[in-house]
Amino acid sequence: EVQLVxxxxxxxxxxxxxxxxxxxxxxxxxxxxxxxxxxxxxxxLEWMGIMYPGDSDTRYSPSFQGQVTISADTSTSTxxxxxxxxxxxxxxxxxxxxxxxxxxxMDVWGQGTTVTVSS
Amino acid sequence: xxxxxxxxxxSGSPGQSVTISCTGTSSDVxxxxxxxxYQQPPGTAPKLMIYEVSNRPSGVPDRFxxxxxxxxxxxxxxxxxxxxxxxxxxxxxxxxxxxxxxxGNGTKVTVL
Numbered sequence: 748e749v750q751l752v753x754x755x756x757x758x759x760x761x762x763x764x765x766x767x768x769x770x771x772x773x774x775x776x777x778x779x780x781x782x783x784x785x786x787x788x789x790x791x792l793e794w795m796g797i798m799y800p801g802d803s804d805t806r807y808s809p810s811f812q813g814q815v816t817i818s819a820d821t822s823t824s825t826x827x828x829x830x831x832x833x834x835x836x837x838x839x840x841x842x843x844x845x846x847x848x849x850x851x852x853m854d855v856w857g858q859g860t861t862v863t864v865s866s
Numbered sequence: 867x868x869x870x871x872x873x874x875x876x877s878g879s880p881g882q883s884v885t886i887s888c889t890g891t892s893s894d895v896x897x898x899x900x901x902x903x904y905q906q907p908p909g910t911a912p913k914l915m916i917y918e919v920s921n922r923p924s925g926v927p928d929r930f931x932x933x934x935x936x937x938x939x940x941x942x943x944x945x946x947x948x949x950x951x952x953x954x955x956x957x958x959x960x961x962x963x964x965x966x967x968x969x970g971n972g973t974k975v976t977v978l
């Protein structure tokens with residue numbers, strides 16, 4: 748079974764750093780893109796960026812460029828989303844999702860990671 | 867990034883059909899057949915329902931269908947069922963001068 752399993756909920760203070768994870772299983776991790784999507788409380792979906800673990804090709808939405816870093820560890824089939832200086836406005840649910848090459852849609856989603864940033 | 871435009875809500879009785887529109891521009895919906903639709907019941911992760919305008923992934927009921935005309939894509943749910951009550955989002959690939967992909971602002975489907 749193809750699955751993306753995300754790390755658990757996080758509670759952080761403004762200014763702190765954070766790295767959340769998304770582990771893939773049941774498929775060849777390096778041959779599918781992994782994207783990240785933000786959903787702020789009570790709001791819609793926002794596309795953040797996407798990475799191809801096979802060659803580390805990474806694209807960011809201008810809204811998130813410089814605010815987050817997307818990376819991957821192919822030895823553990825895990826993708827990461829990280830912040831170096833959290834803000835209260837980063838509080839949201841973050842989803843990872845798999846995207847087959849040439850498919851232009853996210854076909855398998857993780858369960859989501861809730862990030863709360865509060866002083 | 868400007869979101870694609872969807873109606874905030876649509877509703878219908880069981881067995882009826884509802885259609886959700888998704889309006890973009892000539893840089894996204896109008897330019898590419900790369901529109902997808904996602905279903906998100908409350909408290910759950912999104913699920914892919916339609917890709918490349920009108921294709922259904924395996925396991926998605928054929929009550930769900932997609933189409934496109936010009937800069938507007940549409941999702942139609944025929945024979946509405948109670949379990950179809952959810953938020954629905956469209957998404958499109960776009961020319962990379964802005965974000966590579968963009969989502970719609972979402973539509974709440976209510977089954978009366």
